[in-house]
Amino acid sequence: MATNRIETLDPALIRPGRIDRKIEFPLPDEKTKRRIFQIHTSRMTLSDDVNLDELIMAKDDLSGADIKVRCVC
Incomplete structure (x- = not known):
């Protein structure tokens, strides 16, 4: 089982x-985000208006x- 918000699960479940x-x-x-973006965009030609930085x-x-x-859509 996986969740991004464990606090929303019914206590009986957990x-x-x-x-x-x-x-x-x-x-x-930030360092890890940069690496993840690099992994998913390494074979793409990014538009000039895409600013990975x-x-x-x-801060999201x-x-x-x-x-x-975000990289594949």
Whole structure:
């Protein structure tokens, strides 16, 4: 099971004995965001108006999956 917002899950679902292990993946920092963008754009020709630095420095809460979606859509 995976969620971005564990606080929204019903407590009965996550009580002891049901979910025995919780692994947190924090949101990527700027260095990691840059690497994720590089991975997903390495085979693309980006338009001149695409500024990856602006996307990387943005204060929005982008996960690795969010970054991938922005690159392929």
